[in-house]
Amino acid sequence: MQKYVFLLFLITVFVVFPNSAKSQNQVKMSENEVIEKTKKIISEVIEQSYPELKTAKIKVKTFQSESNYFKSRFSYTRYLTFQKLQYLLVVNPQVFIKNAPENGIRAIIAHELAHVLYYEEKNRFQLFGLVSLADKILRRNLSAKPIWKR
Numbered sequence: 334m335q336k337y338v339f340l341l342f343l344i345t346v347f348v349v350f351p352n353s354a355k356s357q358n359q360v361k362m363s364e365n366e367v368i369e370k371t372k373k374i375i376s377e378v379i380e381q382s383y384p385e386l387k388t389a390k391i392k393v394k395t396f397q398s399e400s401n402y403f404k405s406r407f408s409y410t411r412y413l414t415f416q417k418l419q420y421l422l423v424v425n426p427q428v429f430i431k432n433a434p435e436n437g438i439r440a441i442i443a444h445e446l447a448h449v450l451y452y453e454e455k456n457r458f459q460l461f462g463l464v465s466l467a468d469k470i471l472r473r474n475l476s477a478k479p480i481w482k483r
Contacts, residue, residue, distance in 0.1 A: 405445040
């Protein structure tokens with residue numbers, strides 16, 4: 334009887350729920366794969382929803398976080414040197430490794446692009462208050478714990 338219970342367990346794990354076994358050993362994505370996948374989604378969202386950002390220079394980099402998956406900001410050095418602003422959208426590779434729904438990823442990227450559009454439409458004086466967000470202590474305190482764990 335125990336053999337049949339064990340056999341039924343194995344069949345359930347590997348046949349009925351094949352993805353559950355895979356989720357324990359997620360395939361890692363390289364940093365370049367994450368960046369390229371993010372860039373592709375960004376260009377699609379810009380094409381569909383933000384045509385005014387077609388000429389904006391948006392760089393994509395990765396970062397690690399337990400509570401955030403995407404963040405966007407403008408280049409502080411370009412801001413301070415009065416050059417044309419460039420923007421940075423950073424992505425946590427875990428969003429792809431954990432198989433987040435693609436529509437959810439698109440929605441979050443659209444949200445981040447809304448920030449980029451805001452930066453693009455404002456002048457430097459109007460953006461001055463946002464420069465304080467560069468302070469690492471403030472940012473560390475804001476993102477130390479997810480809101481639901483505070």
